[in-house]
Amino acid sequence: MKNFGIVKLFAKKLIFVLFLAGCGNQQIIKTDNLETVKSLCDEADSQTLVIFDMDNVLTESTERAFHADLYPQIKDVVDEFRNHVKKLPPSEQEKLRGAQWEIPVCLVDESMPELIESLQNRDVKVLMLTANPHGKVANVDSIENLCDSRLKNLGINFEKSWLSVDIKRGFNNELTIFHKGEIFTLESKEIALKRFFEHLPEYNFRKIIFLDDKRKNLEKVKKLAEKQNKTFIGIEYLRVFTKKRPKTDLFFIKNRFKQLIN
Numbered sequence: 477m478k479n480f481g482i483v484k485l486f487a488k489k490l491i492f493v494l495f496l497a498g499c500g501n502q503q504i505i506k507t508d509n510l511e512t513v514k515s516l517c518d519e520a521d522s523q524t525l526v527i528f529d530m531d532n533v534l535t536e537s538t539e540r541a542f543h544a545d546l547y548p549q550i551k552d553v554v555d556e557f558r559n560h561v562k563k564l565p566p567s568e569q570e571k572l573r574g575a576q577w578e579i580p581v582c583l584v585d586e587s588m589p590e591l592i593e594s595l596q597n598r599d600v601k602v603l604m605l606t607a608n609p610h611g612k613v614a615n616v617d618s619i620e621n622l623c624d625s626r627l628k629n630l631g632i633n634f635e636k637s638w639l640s641v642d643i644k645r646g647f648n649n650e651l652t653i654f655h656k657g658e659i660f661t662l663e664s665k666e667i668a669l670k671r672f673f674e675h676l677p678e679y680n681f682r683k684i685i686f687l688d689d690k691r692k693n694l695e696k697v698k699k700l701a702e703k704q705n706k707t708f709i710g711i712e713y714l715r716v717f718t719k720k721r722p723k724t725d726l727f728f729i730k731n732r733f734k735q736l737i738n
Contacts, residue, residue: 574614589631
């Protein structure tokens with residue numbers, strides 16, 4: 477049985493090697509399996525940059541109503557709530573955004589910190605790239621400090637990859653900042669990443685591996701990699717949509733959103 481397991485593992489890796497060889501230097505792969513991600517990261521080295529999205533890839537809300545997999549089932553009431561929020565005064569909108577940031581988060585996959593640490597131990601640079609604001613929002617003094625603290629409490633330390641790097645001057649602005657190995661941006665992700673590369677010319681990464689739950693982000697970064705002659709592996713990571721969840725009372729959740737509107 478032990479030999480069978482070894483053969484099975486070898487066959488799995490061989491399939492990946494053949495798949496990647498057939499796809500050329502640019503590909504996007506869809507998966508909900510972290511073992512698949514690990515296999516794709518096996519060949520990463522010091523000239524590889526592995527990028528992780530935050531929301532729905534690394535972390536998700538502990539509040540069931542905000543889970544991505546639930547949205548299609550409660551889309552009507554969530555959209556109604558969002559339209560209601562847009563009509564509120566800016567100060568009230570900020571309070572609601574701040575309240576949402578105050579909800580604790582948990583890992584999408586409990587094994588993700590182990591993967592990230594293993595990459596760092598092999599001298600592979602890892603980066604977090606999230607489409608989120610930075611700075612103060614309502615009662616939250618610093619979104620970037622809050623997120624960094626949460627990630628470290630969950631066992632993920634991106635700062636470890638960039639201890640000798642300081643690109644804040646000239647890079648940080650109202651839309652995008654680099655903070656302890658994490659990029660927070662309200663620009664498109666490929667623009668933020670392009671600017672990041674421009675400010676770190678000493679790092680001539682030959683390969684990018686990028687995990688995101690949104691295909692459009694992967695497609696845009698893929699085009700950037702093509703322009704810069706970098707090998708690109710995009711991983712559309714959908715674990716957040718397929719993991720086992722407790723039984724959900726949709727009627728109760730819809731009522732909670734309706735109460736917020738009324």
